[in-house]
Amino acid sequence: MDKLIRCITSDGAVMAAAVDASDIVFTAQRLHKTSPVATAALGRLLCAGSLMGANLKQKKARLNISVKGDGPLGTVLVVGDSDGNVRGYVTNPDCETTYYDNGKINVAAGVGKYGILGVIRDYGQGEPYIGQVPLVSGEIAEDITSYYATSEQIPTVCALGVLVDKEDERVLLAGGLLIQLLPGAGEDAIEKLEKNVADLEPVTTMFAKGYSILDICKTALRGFDVEVLDETPVNYVCSCSREKIKSYFMGLPETELRECFDENGRTEVKCRFCNKKYELGIEEFLN
Numbered sequence: 001m002d003k004l005i006r007c008i009t010s011d012g013a014v015m016a017a018a019v020d021a022s023d024i025v026f027t028a029q030r031l032h033k034t035s036p037v038a039t040a041a042l043g044r045l046l047c048a049g050s051l052m053g054a055n056l057k058q059k060k061a062r063l064n065i066s067v068k069g070d071g072p073l074g075t076v077l078v079v080g081d082s083d084g085n086v087r088g089y090v091t092n093p094d095c096e097t098t099y100y101d102n103g104k105i106n107v108a109a110g111v112g113k114y115g116i117l118g119v120i121r122d123y124g125q126g127e128p129y130i131g132q133v134p135l136v137s138g139e140i141a142e143d144i145t146s147y148y149a150t151s152e153q154i155p156t157v158c159a160l161g162v163l164v165d166k167e168d169e170r171v172l173l174a175g176g177l178l179i180q181l182l183p184g185a186g187e188d189a190i191e192k193l194e195k196n197v198a199d200l201e202p203v204t205t206m207f208a209k210g211y212s213i214l215d216i217c218k219t220a221l222r223g224f225d226v227e228v229l230d231e232t233p234v235n236y237v238c239s240c241s242r243e244k245i246k247s248y249f250m251g252l253p254e255t256e257l258r259e260c261f262d263e264n265g266r267t268e269v270k271c272r273f274c275n276k277k278y279e280l281g282i283e284e285f286l287n
């Protein structure tokens with residue numbers, strides 16, 4: 001079962017959160033039948049969505065992260081909530097995979113080098129907060145770091161990893177780490193953290209060595225006293241329902257409504273996040 005942990009240093013200088021999202025990414029792979037590059041791109045964004053969602057400052061808040069690059073993957077989109085649960089999809093899940101010389105999946109080639117990372121934070125009241133930054137690398141973790149620096153002015157280190165089996169292309173491990181400097185962090189804290197970050201191994205390497213998510217946070221925060229804020233289970237959760245699908249049609253004028261249904265007055269709608277199919281009849285909307 002996947003879990004997310006959030007930690008803070010006792011001096012209040014640094015926050016670190018880590019997630020093991022192996023089951024979440026495996027579920028996404030199974031639902032969307034993703035190629036390795038689509039698995040890696042969507043998987044990384046799902047890890048980021050879980051971490052960023054859990055860090056929303058209010059309960060029942062929602063987060064929408066989209067990566068729209070000029071590469072063959074199209075748009076990668078993830079929705080997360082303040083419990084760290086996520087769902088997502090990619091426009092072209094069967095996108096061809098290319099590899100770097102070291103054997104790693106070339107995620108940037110799938111995403112593209114030019115494009116936009118957009119984040120919408122919705123706290124359920126008032127206007128949602130919308131931020132966007134140009135893509136820095138298309139490898140996603142650096143793009144998230146750039147988003148926090150530019151749009152939220154929070155110095156952040158983000159590491160995301162999805163390890164895919166070379167033979168059967170199945171997700172083996174997936175997870176992420178988000179480290180943020182809190183207001184009032186002193187020079188010595190920054191220096192210590194920079195050294196830790198420079199020594200940090202990839203998240204999936206640490207998992208493969210048997211590190212827990214707490215071990216990963218403690219490694220990132222070596223030299224600090226670490227307090228655990230919370231540790232929670234996280235899942236791939238889709239909130240679609242017949243009622244939600246119906247409410248979309250209810251807003252349409254009758255002529256447009258009729259165009260959505262076949263000559264027998266039937267239509268089938270597939271949820272983009274979980275591929276669940278809903279059969280609807282036009283009589284449900286006409287009175």
Ligand SMILES: [Zn+2]
Nearest residue numbers: 238240271274
């Ligand atoms: Zn769904």
